[in-house]
Amino acid sequence: MIAGQTTKVSRTMHGIFYDPLHDEIVVPVALAGAVLTLPGGANGGDPPTRVLQGPRTGIVQPDTLYVDLEHDEMIVESGDDAVLVFSRTATGDVAPIRRIGGPRSQINNIYGLATDSKRNLIIVANRVEMGGRNSNDGILIFNRTDNGDVAPRAKIAGPHTGIIKIRQVVVDEVRGQIFATIKNNFEAYNYADQRPSPWDPDKTGFIGVWSINDNGDVPPRGVIKGPASGLVWPAGVAINPASHEVYAIDSVSNALFMFRTPEFFFKPPTSTAGAR
Amino acid sequence: MKRRFVIATAGLLLFSLTGTTPGDTPPEGAICPTPAPASFEARLLALERENGCLDLDQGAEPATWPPGWDNATIAGGDVPPARVVADPYPTLHSVVIDADRNKVFMSDPNRHALWSYERLAASKGGEAIEPLTGIRGPSTGMMFVAAVTIDRERQEIYSVDNDIGDRMMVFPYDANGNVKPKRVLDVPHQAWGLSISPERDEVAVSVEGPRQIVIYRRDAQGHDQPLRTIRGVKTGLGDPHGLFFDGQNNEIIVANHGNQNGRQVAPGDAPARQRGARVAENLPIVGGRFDEPSLTVYPAEAKGDVPPIRKIQGQKTGLNWPMAIDVDRTRNEIAVANNGDSSIRIFRRTDRGDVAPIRIIKGPLTGIVGPMGVAYDLKNDELWVANYGDHTALVFSNTASGNVAPKRILRNAPAGSPTAGFGNPGAIAYDSKRDEILVPN
Numbered sequence: 001m002i003a004g005q006t007t008k009v010s011r012t013m014h015g016i017f018y019d020p021l022h023d024e025i026v027v028p029v030a031l032a033g034a035v036l037t038l039p040g041g042a043n044g045g046d047p048p049t050r051v052l053q054g055p056r057t058g059i060v061q062p063d064t065l066y067v068d069l070e071h072d073e074m075i076v077e078s079g080d081d082a083v084l085v086f087s088r089t090a091t092g093d094v095a096p097i098r099r100i101g102g103p104r105s106q107i108n109n110i111y112g113l114a115t116d117s118k119r120n121l122i123i124v125a126n127r128v129e130m131g132g133r134n135s136n137d138g139i140l141i142f143n144r145t146d147n148g149d150v151a152p153r154a155k156i157a158g159p160h161t162g163i164i165k166i167r168q169v170v171v172d173e174v175r176g177q178i179f180a181t182i183k184n185n186f187e188a189y190n191y192a193d194q195r196p197s198p199w200d201p202d203k204t205g206f207i208g209v210w211s212i213n214d215n216g217d218v219p220p221r222g223v224i225k226g227p228a229s230g231l232v233w234p235a236g237v238a239i240n241p242a243s244h245e246v247y248a249i250d251s252v253s254n255a256l257f258m259f260r261t262p263e264f265f266f267k268p269p270t271s272t273a274g275a276r
Numbered sequence: 277m278k279r280r281f282v283i284a285t286a287g288l289l290l291f292s293l294t295g296t297t298p299g300d301t302p303p304e305g306a307i308c309p310t311p312a313p314a315s316f317e318a319r320l321l322a323l324e325r326e327n328g329c330l331d332l333d334q335g336a337e338p339a340t341w342p343p344g345w346d347n348a349t350i351a352g353g354d355v356p357p358a359r360v361v362a363d364p365y366p367t368l369h370s371v372v373i374d375a376d377r378n379k380v381f382m383s384d385p386n387r388h389a390l391w392s393y394e395r396l397a398a399s400k401g402g403e404a405i406e407p408l409t410g411i412r413g414p415s416t417g418m419m420f421v422a423a424v425t426i427d428r429e430r431q432e433i434y435s436v437d438n439d440i441g442d443r444m445m446v447f448p449y450d451a452n453g454n455v456k457p458k459r460v461l462d463v464p465h466q467a468w469g470l471s472i473s474p475e476r477d478e479v480a481v482s483v484e485g486p487r488q489i490v491i492y493r494r495d496a497q498g499h500d501q502p503l504r505t506i507r508g509v510k511t512g513l514g515d516p517h518g519l520f521f522d523g524q525n526n527e528i529i530v531a532n533h534g535n536q537n538g539r540q541v542a543p544g545d546a547p548a549r550q551r552g553a554r555v556a557e558n559l560p561i562v563g564g565r566f567d568e569p570s571l572t573v574y575p576a577e578a579k580g581d582v583p584p585i586r587k588i589q590g591q592k593t594g595l596n597w598p599m600a601i602d603v604d605r606t607r608n609e610i611a612v613a614n615n616g617d618s619s620i621r622i623f624r625r626t627d628r629g630d631v632a633p634i635r636i637i638k639g640p641l642t643g644i645v646g647p648m649g650v651a652y653d654l655k656n657d658e659l660w661v662a663n664y665g666d667h668t669a670l671v672f673s674n675t676a677s678g679n680v681a682p683k684r685i686l687r688n689a690p691a692g693s694p695t696a697g698f699g700n701p702g703a704i705a706y707d708s709k710r711d712e713i714l715v716p717n
């Protein structure tokens with residue numbers, strides 16, 4: 001466990017990246033407007049080896065991030081509806097190399113980021129809440145080198161996607177697949193409003209798998225969803241292609257699930273066993 | 277039955293790729309365990325089904341799939357997990373005592389509940405103690421519950437939801453089960469600490485990210501607005517957690533982690549921020565900061581952007597993720613649940629600057645592991661500690677110091693039951709080098 005004041009981690013860390021090339025853990029600290037890089041073997045109160053923080057960074061309250069190991073770049077959610085791109089080793093108070101944001105970009109409220117370095121893409125889990133279960137949440141796909149207020153090259157969103165309350169995303173570059181956590185709930189903060197609860201979760205969430213080439217209002221190519229899965233409101237996803245496993249963390253069950261799904265790691269996913 | 281958990285409190289949790297494996301025999305500790313009849317543990321486990329946990333042999337979910345899915349070729353489906361890591365027992369977060377009625381109340385963010393216990397209840401060995409009451413279920417509206425406190429005069433229990441819920445809820449002492457709160461109050465997102473001043477008939481709530489203390493009438497409900505807000509650059513508030521509203525000395529004491537996000541804090545006269553209302557978005561980007569943790573003190577009437585009248589901060593304090601605090605006004609001492617180094621630190625109430633605590637309770641004999649809650653029982657000269665990193669509450673003399681064993685241990689799980697430590701987790705990563713899963717908590 002990595003914990004304590006010296007580590008500089010805090011609550012509200014909605015993203016994390018393990019860098020196997022440099023054996024580092026990269027994590028955003030929303031409450032301190034920072035990105036921390038820790039040794040891969042960090043434990044206890046070990047401090048970060050690098051801290052990215054300060055007014056030049058444009059980092060306000062970063063929820064999530066990803067690292068493009070091929071291009072040695074770190075992709076950070078700014079906390080004010082923008083994607084910031086830094087050198088992977090950026091430290092201190094440095095300006096981003098590129099920034100994607102603005103009305104044309106459709107970037108609104110980022111809950112997940114990923115890259116596909118082989119295809120030079122940035123994937124954004126984007127939330128556009130419209131009240132109750134209405135939403136325009138989706139997956140926005142940009143060219144890696146996009147900069148400024150540019151439209152996404154593709155957008156996976158709409159009722160057929162089932163995407164409501166999207167959270168963390170991860171990309172399997174070998175097979176060109178996006179894994180996304182979909183909480184599939186809604187939030188009602190008016191105390192008097194009917195709303196989902198841990199015991200009455202409305203519609204349960206799922207892990208959805210889309211092709212990196214998908215665009216529009218399309219169903220997922222793969223899914224983990226249903227009572228046997230145990231998933232209620234999944235918030236985080238990671239993959240282990242070597243063992244054909246998908247890992248999901250559930251924010252309301254406070255549980256970590258490990259699924260063996262070899263069919264997701266074929267190319268393209270073809271199995272229909274158990275599918276709905 | 278195997279169980280592979282990791283003891284944890286907060287921060288980044290690292291799990292090796294074990295866990296429990298669903299199979300012919302449902303494993304103990306799994307997310308969907310099969311309870312044996314009659315025991316308290318069994319009843320707790322049974323409650324897990326209500327917690328969104330669906331039996332493996334339950335039929336397929338009703339046809340609520342999104343449009344177009346029925347005709348699509350979709351791999352996977354309702355895949356059972358190969359392994360699960362979860363903690364079926366409550367994790368103790370916040371604690372408060374009514375010594376006159378011999379009751380102790382604790383909050384539980386793991387199983388979304390408030391539990392009460394007999395004050396003198398203690399585990400003689402490794403056994404768990406059965407609670408007097410448990411408030412839990414959809415009618416409660418409880419989500420990711422944080423602090424709990426009580427109004428002894430009116431025999432009411434107050435708690436706040438830190439996340440998802442953003443509500444303060446009030447229940448009667450004798451509430452038990454799936455019951456509606458007596459009153460509900462909308463509070464800002466990321467509320468954590470809660471303290472009532474009977475002298476002023478007010479309740480104060482700390483709010484982490486917006487770095488503010490909001491003060492309401494004690495009986496506020498619904499959309500009632502705060503009477504006043506302490507917030508702004510001069511306040512020194514940074515990721516505030518525990519607080520104590522001292523109506524006798526007319527001040528509010530706040531424990532700060534010190535985190536300052538990248539946008540300038542909103543002025544104190546701005547409306548209290550509700551979820552989704554970005555009142556701060558036009559404020560300048562000033563860059564994030566890690567200030568040192570601190571205890572800051574404000575006049576009870578403080579409003580807006582006011583500096584603290586005292587501040588305890590610096591290397592000598594040893595403050596390290598200070599969570600809940602409580603004040604012994606007979607001895608003029610502040611007790612701090614110092615989560616980051618598993619200690620309880622006692623300061624003089626009037627200390628200021630970089631001062632060492634007058635006593636520290638810490639060490640292997642104490643059993644303190646990632647404490648989140650601390651509370652005095654002044655009638656019985658005792659100090660209670662709620663261990664988030666272990667399934668225990670510990671009772672010490674309120675003058676205890678050093679590496680001393682507690683007077684009593686109240687277990688809410690059999691001794692040795694590990695704590696997964698998850699609290700509304702939002703992301704994971706796979707460490708392919710170590711074959712571990714990283715969970716930021």
